[in-house]
Amino acid sequence: MTAVRPDIAPQWAPEATDFPTGFVWGAATAAYQIEGAAAEGGRTPSIWDTFSHTAGKVRNGDTGDIAADHYHRYRDDVQLMKQLGLKAYRFSVSWSRVQPTGRGPAVERGLDFYRKLVDELLEAGITPVATLYHWDLPQELEDAGGWPQRVTADRFADYAAIMAGALGDRVGMWTTFNEPWCSAFLGYGSGVHAPGRTEASSALRAAHHLNLAHGRAMEVLRGQLPAGTQTSVTLNLHQVRPLTDSAADADAARRIDAVGNRVFTGPMLRGEYPEDLIADTSHLVDWSKLVHDGDLAAISRPVDVLGINYYTPTLVSTPAEGAGDSRNDGHGASDYSPWPGSEHVAFHLAEGKQRTAMNWAIDPNGLYNLLMDVTRDHPGLPLMVTENGAAFDDYVSPEGRVEDPERIAYLHGHLAAVQRAVADGADVRGYFLWSLMDNFEWGYGYSKRFGAVYVDYASQRRIPKASAHWYSDVIRRHALPPADHS
Ligand code: FCB
Numbered sequence: 001m002t003a004v005r006p007d008i009a010p011q012w013a014p015e016a017t018d019f020p021t022g023f024v025w026g027a028a029t030a031a032y033q034i035e036g037a038a039a040e041g042g043r044t045p046s047i048w049d050t051f052s053h054t055a056g057k058v059r060n061g062d063t064g065d066i067a068a069d070h071y072h073r074y075r076d077d078v079q080l081m082k083q084l085g086l087k088a089y090r091f092s093v094s095w096s097r098v099q100p101t102g103r104g105p106a107v108e109r110g111l112d113f114y115r116k117l118v119d120e121l122l123e124a125g126i127t128p129v130a131t132l133y134h135w136d137l138p139q140e141l142e143d144a145g146g147w148p149q150r151v152t153a154d155r156f157a158d159y160a161a162i163m164a165g166a167l168g169d170r171v172g173m174w175t176t177f178n179e180p181w182c183s184a185f186l187g188y189g190s191g192v193h194a195p196g197r198t199e200a201s202s203a204l205r206a207a208h209h210l211n212l213a214h215g216r217a218m219e220v221l222r223g224q225l226p227a228g229t230q231t232s233v234t235l236n237l238h239q240v241r242p243l244t245d246s247a248a249d250a251d252a253a254r255r256i257d258a259v260g261n262r263v264f265t266g267p268m269l270r271g272e273y274p275e276d277l278i279a280d281t282s283h284l285v286d287w288s289k290l291v292h293d294g295d296l297a298a299i300s301r302p303v304d305v306l307g308i309n310y311y312t313p314t315l316v317s318t319p320a321e322g323a324g325d326s327r328n329d330g331h332g333a334s335d336y337s338p339w340p341g342s343e344h345v346a347f348h349l350a351e352g353k354q355r356t357a358m359n360w361a362i363d364p365n366g367l368y369n370l371l372m373d374v375t376r377d378h379p380g381l382p383l384m385v386t387e388n389g390a391a392f393d394d395y396v397s398p399e400g401r402v403e404d405p406e407r408i409a410y411l412h413g414h415l416a417a418v419q420r421a422v423a424d425g426a427d428v429r430g431y432f433l434w435s436l437m438d439n440f441e442w443g444y445g446y447s448k449r450f451g452a453v454y455v456d457y458a459s460q461r462r463i464p465k466a467s468a469h470w471y472s473d474v475i476r477r478h479a480l481p482p483a484d485h486s
Pocket of ligand 1: 033178179182236309387434441442450
């Protein structure tokens with residue numbers, strides 16, 4: 001097995017290498033990133049089909065039309081997961097595949113794809129974890145106003161009911177949304193994600209309606225799913241750090257924490273929007289009109305597990321008046337900020353850290369701190385790392401292998417961080433590697449490879465990278481190997 005390069009090896013040698021009994025080992029994907037078959041079986045376009053087909057939006061003009069062709073290859077993909085020893089698989093459902101146009105009756109052919117996928121997983125002894133929404137709103141709902149419109153939350157509840165009806169008997173864990181921050185603020189604020197709108201107030205309205213949709217869907221899921229079924233939502237909580245210990249930088253960190261994190265955790269976990277968020281954004285939206293009576297009660301319906309996606313920390317400062325723009329927030333280049341009300345905050349790349357192909361700093365402590373912060377703020381809340389991983393410039397060697405020691409080191413460091421958080425009292429129930437296989441990385445198209453499995457897009461051949469074998473070994477041992485034996 002590949003040796004970990006010493007310069008990027010984890011900085012501590014874990015002593016207690018065990019993970020809790022029942023800790024779930026998984027890998028994650030999302031519908032638009034892997035399925036392809038964009039126009040098959042009655043599927044209609046989502047906002048990501050429209051966006052990726054719009055010139056200049058996605059690198060190299062890449063689209064998800066074919067992607068990793070998982071729609072046709074799901075059986076083989078499940079066999080691969082089984083060979084790797086995965087215990088769980090987190091996938092998302094393409095809304096416009098099962099309910100074309102986002103309204104009205106479901107299409108059986110669309111549902112059948114997910115029924116067959118889930119049956120195949122169960123047959124292979126792999127627990128399916130279904131996400132209802134990983135960013136692909138049916139285009140017709142965007143044409144009717146999209147997430148800035150309240151009615152979209154009603155549409156989502158109807159869709160949740162369809163899915164609970166179709167798969168509720170065999171999917172034991174459901175996630176309403178993946179990273180609603182990206183849907184609201186990259187989709188409607190900076191416009192680097194679909195639908196590509198750049199309207200600060202619409203982004204905040206979208207955030208509330210995504211929260212509301214989560215709450216409405218939770219009610220539907222609770223009402224329809226068998227007792228014991230787990231419900232969750234996945235957030236990309238930003239591990240925000242001030243650049244210096246000045247009061248101005250502390251304020252920058254507070255602001256980004258508000259519009260990056262507490263805009264979701266506030267209503268979902270505390271039943272209220274943070275006062276400082278409202279103050280920072282009241283020139284953009286009238287929160288008293290946006291939030292109706294009863295909304296907060298609906299949104300704060302308890303989840304069984306909070307999903308957390310973590311890749312890199314977020315370093316911020318308040319720049320001196322007139323200082324140039326430095327928005328290295330890792331969320332893609334745009335003239336428009338995804339931070340409504342806090343457009344002046346500067347973002348920095350951490351010095352002295354290794355970076356991934358996304359230019360994201362590698363910092364496992366960020367994951368440890370994040371898990372501990374959430375545990376401190378919400379004691380007893382069960383957590384699940386629903387995404388963590390890294391893109392590197394992988395290639396197939398002449399011998400047909402993909403050696404990715406950087407990814408192994410990344411995973412090792414972050415799993416050790418999870419282990420430390422568990423030892424220090426965080427209730428972390430599982431870990432899902434992003435991603436099972438290389439796929440369509442949104443605005444970056446196919447240029448960024450996050451997979452544990454390499455995909456040769458020309459032939460659609462799958463080649464497990466060295467990291468896939470390493471992860472497989474970790475799962476089998478239910479423990480991390482010593483760093484120098486990786
Ligand atoms: C997350 C997304 C996921 C993937 C990773 C790299 O924000 O949820 O689809 O793009 O980043």
